[in-house]
Amino acid sequence: GAGVSQSPSNKVTEKGKDVELRCDPISGHTALYWYRQSLGQGLEFLIYFQGNSAPDKSGLPSDRFSAERTGGSVSTLTIQRTQQEDSAVYLCASTPGPGNTIYFGEGSWLTVV
Amino acid sequence: AQSVTQLDSQVPVFEEAPVELRCNYSSSVSVYLFWYVQYPNQGLQLLLKYLSGSTLVKGINGFEAEFNKSQTSFHLRKPSVHISDTAEYFCAVKDTGTASKLTFGTGTRLQVTL
Numbered sequence: 595g596a597g598v599s600q601s602p603s604n605k606v607t608e609k610g611k612d613v614e615l616r617c618d619p620i621s622g623h624t625a626l627y628w629y630r631q632s633l634g635q636g637l638e639f640l641i642y643f644q645g646n647s648a649p650d651k652s653g654l655p656s657d658r659f660s661a662e663r664t665g666g667s668v669s670t671l672t673i674q675r676t677q678q679e680d681s682a683v684y685l686c687a688s689t690p691g692p693g694n695t696i697y698f699g700e701g702s703w704l705t706v707v
Numbered sequence: 708a709q710s711v712t713q714l715d716s717q718v719p720v721f722e723e724a725p726v727e728l729r730c731n732y733s734s735s736v737s738v739y740l741f742w743y744v745q746y747p748n749q750g751l752q753l754l755l756k757y758l759s760g761s762t763l764v765k766g767i768n769g770f771e772a773e774f775n776k777s778q779t780s781f782h783l784r785k786p787s788v789h790i791s792d793t794a795e796y797f798c799a800v801k802d803t804g805t806a807s808k809l810t811f812g813t814g815t816r817l818q819v820t821l
Contacts, residue, residue: 627808636813637751637797650808685750687809692801693739693758696809698751 596620598699600686606705607676615671615702619688626669627696628661632682640684643669676706709734709800713812720819722790728783728815730772730798740781741799741809742772751797757781768792793819 599618607613619626628640639653643663654660658676663669673680683701710733720726732738742754755766762774772783781798798812 629811637809637811639808639810642808653808687751692803692807695753695756696741697753698743700750 598686598688598697600684600699600702602702603700604703604705606707609678609706610675612672612674613676613704615673615684615686615704617669617671617686617688617699619667619669619686620697621667623688623690623697624666625689625691625696626663627687628669628671629685629687630682631685631701637685640671673704676704678706680704681706709738709802709810711798711800711810711812713798713815715815716813717816717818720788720817722819722821723787725786726784726788726792726817728796728798728817730781730783730812732779732781732798732800734779734800734802737803738800739803740772740774741801742766742770742781742783743797743799743811744768745795745797745814747794754783754796788817788819790819790821792817 601616626643629637631637641661642650645666646663658674661671683703685701687696687698689696712731714729740757743751744754745751754770755764757764757774765771770785795814797814799809801809
């Protein structure tokens with residue numbers, strides 16, 4: 595596709611349920627990132643993939659959060675037993691490599707009620 | 708590790724006036740620097756980036772930024788703003804070694820009024 599694609603664009607879930615957020619990076623981009631943006635806050639780094647491996651997952655806030663990437667392409671961010679504080683926009687980004695522009699998707703808006 | 712400080716959380720300015728959004732960074736290694744813009748209810752869009760070479764970088768929509776290594780700053784400027792420039796602006800830094808993470812500042816809300 596032309597850009598980074600994320601789905602769903604909006605998700606409302608009940609507290610305690612699990613959610614999966616999907617990211618389709620730009621074709622050929624080897625590096626993929628997940629960020630979280632809470633209302634009125636900056637961007638919080640969650641995890642970075644190079645290919646299918648995650649050299650930096652230091653930003654995952656708890657063990658309820660996990661992510662995987664398969665085939666060096668699609669990535670899924672999973673949040674188990676969601677809590678209200680998980681409500682945020684989850685942004686995915688990709689880049690071909692160092693020094694190249696990092697392109698962001700439109701984000702997945704998650705609301706936990 | 709890197710960090711980014713955006714000193715102003717909000718900057719109100721009248722249309723056609725000049726504006727400067729401030730950004731300072733901290734890093735123990737060489738870095739690339741970026742400014743992103745986020746319009747309401749939209750994703751992030753790259754305005755400009757500094758990788759190497761000329762310290763004055765020109766971006767889209769008439770914005771420019773100057774890298775100052777001694778002051779560890781990368782301030783964003785526009786000589787004349789428009790209503791349509793109202794948005795959140797984020798400064799970001801990443802080290803040059805690998806495709807490592809971008810570290811963002813907390814953002815500056817630019818509010819342009821008539």
